[in-house]
Amino acid sequence: MRRSLLLADPHPAIEAGIRHSLQHASLGSEVSALEFSGRVDAPSKILEAVTQHQPGVLVTETRIGGRDVLKPLENVMAAFLDLKVIVYSAQDDATHIARAAAIGCYEYLPKTVSCDKLLSVICCAIAGRPVAEDSLLKTTRTRLHRKTFSGNANNADIPLTNREYQVLTHIALGMSNREIAKSLTISVETVKEHVQNVLKKLKVNDRTQAAVFAIRNGWS
Secondary structure (H helix, E strand, C coil): CCCEEECCCCHHHHHHHHHHHHHHHHCHHHCCCCEEEEEEHHHHHHHHHHHHHHEEEEEEECCCCCEEEEHHHHHHHHHHCEEEEEEEEECCCHHHHHHHHHCCEEEEEEECCCHHHHHHHHHHHHHHCCCCCCCCCHHHHHHHHHCCCCCCCCCCCCCCHHHHHHHHHHHCCCCCCCHHHHHCCCCHHHHHHHHHHHHHHHHHCCCHHHHHHHHHHHCC
16 A cells, blocks of 8 residues: 555645654654645545545545535545545544444544644554554444443333344434445445334434434433
């Protein structure tokens, strides 16, 4: 894999910080060998830039200029299967984190972490090493895929199947049917069936009411 990184972020200061860290990092030869490919400032430019530069890692925000990055990013990742994506975001949002986990991003880092931490994760991604046990996306995937729920409601009163519990957890995080399907490795049509079963069993009218029910009962 190429030891290069592409940045998708609206702020030149982030680029300047990363470039400075690459030049002055104390993390050894792995970092010194990294090449900075450039920065794009709009979601629509990511595919073209990845095609042009063929980076090993893409470091990206979740929203740029008020536009969602994660949805178009899914198509980019499908076209470039070796590309590792690290979300480096000012958005500490559970839904964004869950969506990043669902589409297969390597890691999600808040912008409060140091540049050295970011570069260390980039090196791990390029080297193909697994993320740390306390990785935000790893713990999120575990949460999304768990099959038993401890909450206030009696499970016997709401007889959801294990898969329906998983789908409900995704719904509570505001994820779309496509994102749920990606996360659980099932078809969108199967997700739709599970969603309808969840709504029926919870006796609610829509996904919003199902999400509120899940949150109130500690199922999310």
